[in-house]
Amino acid sequence: MSEAVSPLARPFPAMPAIAGVIPRVARAGYKDWGRCDLTYVELAEGTAVAGVFTRNVCCSSEVELGRANIAQGRARALVVNAGNSNAFTGYRGREAVEAIMAQVAGNLGCPQEQVFVSSTGVIGVPLPKDKAKAGIEAALTAQPCSWEDAARTIGTTDTFAKGATATAMVGGKTVTLAAIIKGSGMIAPDMATMLGYIFTDCAIAPGYLQELLSGANKRTFSCITVDSDTSTSDTVLAFATGMAGNQQINCDGCPGADAFAAALEDVCRQLAHLVVRDGEGAQKFISVSVSGAVSDESARRVGLSIANSPLVKTAIAGEDANWGRVVMAVGKAGEPADRDRLSIGFGGTWAAKQGQPLADYDEAPVAAHLKGQDIAIEVDLGMGEGRATVWTCDLTHGYISINADYRS
Numbered sequence: 001m002s003e004a005v006s007p008l009a010r011p012f013p014a015m016p017a018i019a020g021v022i023p024r025v026a027r028a029g030y031k032d033w034g035r036c037d038l039t040y041v042e043l044a045e046g047t048a049v050a051g052v053f054t055r056n057v058c059c060s061s062e063v064e065l066g067r068a069n070i071a072q073g074r075a076r077a078l079v080v081n082a083g084n085s086n087a088f089t090g091y092r093g094r095e096a097v098e099a100i101m102a103q104v105a106g107n108l109g110c111p112q113e114q115v116f117v118s119s120t121g122v123i124g125v126p127l128p129k130d131k132a133k134a135g136i137e138a139a140l141t142a143q144p145c146s147w148e149d150a151a152r153t154i155g156t157t158d159t160f161a162k163g164a165t166a167t168a169m170v171g172g173k174t175v176t177l178a179a180i181i182k183g184s185g186m187i188a189p190d191m192a193t194m195l196g197y198i199f200t201d202c203a204i205a206p207g208y209l210q211e212l213l214s215g216a217n218k219r220t221f222s223c224i225t226v227d228s229d230t231s232t233s234d235t236v237l238a239f240a241t242g243m244a245g246n247q248q249i250n251c252d253g254c255p256g257a258d259a260f261a262a263a264l265e266d267v268c269r270q271l272a273h274l275v276v277r278d279g280e281g282a283q284k285f286i287s288v289s290v291s292g293a294v295s296d297e298s299a300r301r302v303g304l305s306i307a308n309s310p311l312v313k314t315a316i317a318g319e320d321a322n323w324g325r326v327v328m329a330v331g332k333a334g335e336p337a338d339r340d341r342l343s344i345g346f347g348g349t350w351a352a353k354q355g356q357p358l359a360d361y362d363e364a365p366v367a368a369h370l371k372g373q374d375i376a377i378e379v380d381l382g383m384g385e386g387r388a389t390v391w392t393c394d395l396t397h398g399y400i401s402i403n404a405d406y407r408s
Contacts, residue, residue: 281398
């Protein structure tokens with residue numbers, strides 16, 4: 001992880017242990033760095049699993065195998081490699097993943113399909129099998145670690161460890177969720193974005209867990225962007241050990257289903273915001289709220305057009321109240337919009353309404369708002385009832401510096 005911490009960083013929260021979940025870390029030595037770079041999480045028998053994966057067609061073998069293995073609905077272990085994405089590595093990359101799955105499955109006495117593997121880092125370099133094997137061997141006998149240690153170990157260009165937690169009452173039982181995530185660059189909303197792992201002791205059917213995760217993803221991870229680039233390795237997995245003692249949830253009408261769904265979405269939103277706050281070179285966290293669209297999905301697309309605009313992002317970086325760039329981004333989104341109904345504001349101050357600048361517009365409060373770290377852009381299309389919020393960060397010289405030197 002980077003030594004220079006993002007100015008938007010948040011402290012790592014106090015994270016509870018989850019019954020049936022044991023995290024460990026080890027050093028495989030995928031890169032020349034003096035820290036652990038392999039995370040191993042052992043899961044209780046019967047753990048339910050759900051996942052969302054990148055839509056990038058040049059995805060890694062880890063993603064291909066994970067996507068296939070989700071169908072059987074159960075997991076016994078998770079392995080995360082940091083420093084090497086193992087993407088675009090052909091049969092050698094797939095063999096490396098299958099070797100990890102076989103090694104862990106042999107140790108646990110479970111089917112290989114219940115071992116999930118993720119890798120993150122440089123594209124185009126096959127994951128070294130010998131280092132992976134030694135790393136797994138070390139992890140299997142390592143002492144259990146904290147969630148913060150696990151979060152740091154899965155990071156690459158991240159500047160701070162990211163975690164989130166929540167609880168819910170389900171059928172008279174308290175269920176707990178704990179989650180970690182990594183992500184800083186190559187972040188775009190094309191499923192879930194980055195590597196994220198959610199653990200809970202809730203008893204829930206795999207199919208229903210998948211339904212809830214997919215829905216939460218659409219409203220959280222798929223509403224963030226740092227640079228509009230979708231990774232080859234993006235993965236979010238949710239694991240439910242069922243050890244909270246609640247009656248299993250398998251549909252919307254089950255006792256506590258709504259409470260668990262809300263807690264899951266809360267955790268996903270927390271994680272999504274943390275990724276944006278660690279956007280490479282970021283100095284400002286930006287919320288783009290769009291209302292008055294013809295549908296919620298249309299509002300999301302308009303919001304992403306604004307959030308992905310280099311001109312909007314650099315204006316925010318320069319603390320320039322250039323609302324004309326927001327007009328441009330709305331107009332290029334390809335969604336229903338009417339110039340003469342469009343309203344734009346910053347931080348609660350409207351600059352333009354119904355297609356024209358306000359006669360009494362005072363830029364002073366907007367300029368003051370833009371000097372802060374948390375920036376709000378509001379857009380009302382005046383077309384319907386659709387609404388959405390997306391989150392991004394500004395675009396600074398720091399982003400260029402980080403990515404120009406990424407492989408060195």
